[in-house]
Amino acid sequence: xxxxxxxxxxxxxxxxxxxxxxxxxxxxxxxxxxxxxxxxxxxxxxxxxxxxxxxxxxxxxxxxxxxxxxxxxxxxxxxxxxxxxxxxxxxxxxxxxxxxxxxxxxxxxxxxxxxxxxxxxxxxxxxxxxxxxxxxxxxxxxxxxxxxxxxxxxxxxxxxxxxxxxxxxxxxxxxxxxxxxxxxxxxxxxxxxxxxxxxxxxxxxxxxxxxxxxxxxxxxxxxxxxxxxxxxxxxxxxxxxxxxxxxxxxxxxxxxxxxxxxxxxxxxxxxxxxxxxxxxxxxxxxxxxxxxxxxxxxxxxxxxxxxxxxxxxxxxxxxxxxxxxxxxxxxxxxxxxxxxxxxxxxxxxxxxxxxxxxxxxxxxxxxxxxxxxxxxxxxxxxxxxxxxxx
Numbered sequence: 001x002x003x004x005x006x007x008x009x010x011x012x013x014x015x016x017x018x019x020x021x022x023x024x025x026x027x028x029x030x031x032x033x034x035x036x037x038x039x040x041x042x043x044x045x046x047x048x049x050x051x052x053x054x055x056x057x058x059x060x061x062x063x064x065x066x067x068x069x070x071x072x073x074x075x076x077x078x079x080x081x082x083x084x085x086x087x088x089x090x091x092x093x094x095x096x097x098x099x100x101x102x103x104x105x106x107x108x109x110x111x112x113x114x115x116x117x118x119x120x121x122x123x124x125x126x127x128x129x130x131x132x133x134x135x136x137x138x139x140x141x142x143x144x145x146x147x148x149x150x151x152x153x154x155x156x157x158x159x160x161x162x163x164x165x166x167x168x169x170x171x172x173x174x175x176x177x178x179x180x181x182x183x184x185x186x187x188x189x190x191x192x193x194x195x196x197x198x199x200x201x202x203x204x205x206x207x208x209x210x211x212x213x214x215x216x217x218x219x220x221x222x223x224x225x226x227x228x229x230x231x232x233x234x235x236x237x238x239x240x241x242x243x244x245x246x247x248x249x250x251x252x253x254x255x256x257x258x259x260x261x262x263x264x265x266x267x268x269x270x271x272x273x274x275x276x277x278x279x280x281x282x283x284x285x286x287x288x289x290x291x292x293x294x295x296x297x298x299x300x301x302x303x304x305x306x307x308x309x310x311x312x313x314x315x316x317x318x319x320x321x322x323x324x325x326x327x328x329x330x331x332x333x334x335x336x337x338x339x340x341x342x343x344x345x346x347x348x349x350x351x352x353x354x355x356x357x358x359x360x361x362x363x364x365x366x367x368x369x370x371x372x373x374x375x376x377x378x379x380x381x382x383x384x385x386x387x388x389x390x
Contacts, residue, residue, distance in 0.1 A: 004028075005052040005124055009035040010042045010072065011085075012060050016108060020055070020085070023113040024120075031120065039063035039071050046075045053123050055116075056102075058086045058093070069097055079131045081123035085111070103127070143303060167205070174202040223361065225259045225384055228314050229292050231267050239275050239288075246285030247278075257292045257314045260381040262361040270357050273350040274318045274377050281322025281375060289319045294383065305364045305380075312383040313363070319376040325369040333367060 007024055011017040017035050024033040036042050039062050045051065054076065058068050072082060081103040084094075094105040103123035106115065178199040185192040232251060240249055271290075278288045295315045302308045325333070332338045334355040354377075358365040362382050369375035 004032050005030065005120070006050045007031050007033045007053055007055055007120065008042065008045055008051045009033055009055045010037075010039065010060065011035060011055075011057045012037040013057070020116070023116055026113070027117055031117075037061070039068055042072055043075045046072075051076070051080060053080065053103075053120055053127070054082045055085050055120070056082055058084060058088060058097070065093070066096055066100065069100060069102060073101055079127050079134070081127040083119050083123050085116070171202050171206050175199065178202065222263050222265075223261050224264070226262055226264050226267065227257065227259055228267065228316055228381070229257050231264055232271065232290055232292065232316075235268060235271055239271065242272065242275050243279040243288060247282055248285075248287045250287060250289045252289060252291035257294055258312070259384040260314050260361070261384055262381060263357075266357045266361070270354050270379070271318070273354045277350060277377075278318065278320035278322060278375070281320050281324070286321035286374075290316065291319075292316045295380070297380070305366075308364045308380070313380040314383055316379045316381075317376055318379075319374060321374045324371045324373045324375055325367070326371050330367055330369050334365075 009017060009020055009024070011020065014037075017037075021033050021035055024031050034045065036045050037060070039060050042054070042056075046054075054072055056069065056072055058065055060068055063071055069082065069084065076082070082101065083104045083106065084097050084102045085106045085108065087108045089107045089110070097105050103126060104119040106119055111119070178195050181195040182192055182199070185195065236249070236251065243249065275288060282288075293315050294312065296312050297308075297310050299310050302310050333351050336349055336352040338352075355365060358379055358381070363380050365377060365379045367375060367377050
């Protein structure tokens, strides 16, 4: 054990407390000890910490029996162990204490210094194992949740792609017949304006299908080697017009980043959509920060990103100082047609399009946010020549 473990001794018998303190102090490189005489004082000591293990007498002036153990356990973090060290030589009491969570049960006068130190070590080791087990279980649950999310997005993408293709077939007929109608009408015929409006509506619908195809990763792209920082620099003035004068744009300086293989026009679409999303999150103005860097991701890093291999990436972050999102909203933002805007203010396809473009470019995108604390989108694209995808 490299760190000193902090023992809280809860004992109202002064003579026994001095003896026990001396026994623990003999192992000063392994343990430190602090003594209190009552359950209420123990609660205060736990609150001020640090406490790694509690050595507890069940018979105190202000508490008695298993109620004492329960009182101390409620004050402790769940993983902090309690060793009962009491004058009660009662097998049923020992069994009951162990059943409700005590790590060990020692009887005064029967347990010497070696037994006491062994009990403390065992309690700490078992608590450490339980902590690691809980962390592993939590990591497994999180990994399963991410996998389910990836599978859901994949299924929604296939559905969106199928709908977009079928809808395009319908739009082809609308375009064709609207052109035929206009060709058969005189330029001054008032019905020509109606036919033109039909065609314009079809064009707007075609724009939606293109966004759906981008999300489903079935859009035709023209990837080439491109420097992400050059794409961003070339859009500086366009982004400024998009977000308006109330929002400051900061492009964080940094070293020139490596090339990525992507469609420059689609990367511009990603930036435009993310900037528009940030603008809507900052109705009173704020700051939009764009930063780029080269990063290397390990096996452990990509565990949260199903399908992404470890290797070298170019990372771009787009951060705003806006209203942020709740965890529930953040979990749905990349889904097609999901929006928190008023009816008529958005289609819910902007971030879905971003997701599709990044995934089709072999990368990954995720958002970090909290209500009232802004949002950061992080995009990762493979460096040219650094990663081979199957």
